[in-house]
Amino acid sequence: MNEEDLNEALHDVMVRSSPPGSMDPARAREQGRRARKRRTIAWAGVAVVPLAVVVAVGPAIVADLAGDRSASPMVAGGTSTTPTPSAAPTTRKTNDPWPEGQVDRTATAGPRADRSVTLMTDLSSLVPAGFSTPDLKYPDGRKMRWPQSQYASSDGEQDYWEYLAMIPVQKGSGVGQLLVQSITPDGKPAADPCQLAKSFWGDTGDCAVVDVDGKKVGVRTAKGSRSFDQWAAYRYEDGTVVLLAQARQSEDAQRPPLAQPVFTAQQLAELVTSPKFKISS
Template sequence: MNGQELRDALRTEMASATPPPPLSTGATLVAARRAHFRRRAVWASLGSVAVVLAVTGFAVVATPDDHVYQPAGQGPLAPPDASGDTKEPWPTGPDGQPQEDRTARAGSQYDRGVHLLNEVVSVVPAGYTAPEDPANQPADQRMLRTHQAQFEAKVDGVDRWSYLTSVAVAQGDRTGHVIVEVHDAGNQLPTEPCALARDFWGMQGECQVETVGAAQVGVVVRPGNDDRLDQWSAYRHPDGVVVYVAQGAKLDETRPALNTLPFSVPQLAALAVDERFHLR
């Protein structure tokens, strides 16, 4: 089985998975979708498709240049009907046809994802580099720069999206990463700064509120039992857009970890407020 066949098989498996019926409406459905979002996000830090398949069975996504990327995505919008189609179509792509899944691979949302990636690269501090992926990179190798635009839900007739980008950050032969995730206004994430921060990917930890100008930013300075990331900040803009900025000293198991995180706690808080990440 070649790489493309593997990806097709994984997508087929994901499309056929039917979630159990919710115990109640509204909040339960949202919670279930976001829990699935977090479970898939766990595997964003794994560099091997084989590990993802063997351990989780969750789908991977091929980027437009045919590399493999493990995004923090959700499952189907609704359980498939008897024909195998979702009950509600995905958003319409630039070709006038519904997307094949939650991920935009072209169009304005995709472009916002690319823009976010470029902005994250631009904030890598002096003393660190943001290495690029080599040409002709093997499809099963962990990518150093990734981005994704993902449809979340239709709220009051308006499509709501989230945008995720991960950038490897190196110092000498040591490599960590920086992640930025942005949610459109209209999301149902918490409002209180530390509740918002602790909601990121379902991770908990020791949180403190940092003041940046007039803004109050929740920053988890020390994670709990979940060590996927070392620190992250969270801010809800007045218009409802939510920005998460996270950093981890270790990119994956194949590379030595950074000795020092790229950003201090105040810097991490300031980045969550930074207008460069305020996608609208």
């Protein structure tokens, strides 16, 4: 396993740390990734800082995948504007309880859980004509559509949250997937657009900086076998970070892939700047 594989694995843990059982994509994602690794004989960032906090029987590792990544997402939906946080950020200390009465990192009910559900709905609404977002399931019965709201701070870090939604996208018999992630401001310095994009799945391919009405978006196109073929990353001035990723192949290897990407690189860059996906608290 090389450094990029290690970074990708740590990022994958970040995405899945302490997910709710009914929505946990861990097994399918892990099976798909292991299968690809075997075929090539064997997710990531500029710096990886795992969080040593034990949840249940293992570490809930939340990686600061971009040592220079400013992260961020609150309110996904329609024409709503991003509210100002009601309180100044606090710093997590060792042995602090989970916030808002949670039993682990993942919010399974309440306003924070609702935000990722809204994020999933908004992502579905942007799929172009000719594609659909059916309520498909993996062979073991788990839904391929899933949201997750997660408290992401490590010890000594400013409090911040990650909101994520994954959906399958179908055209004909082909099934791919889309993912959107919105991260609330974490107090870290800004990175250039391509470094920001690199912080999610590593330097796996070419990167282009795309201008969207004066906003600079990093768009990376993967080389080789990766969970996603292409992704765009954008950082707002307040530190909120949004990621939008697409893959022609879903995590269900039994389904054929899409014949074409859902979005062009330009469309991906434009959509990642949509106010629908900006969640800042």
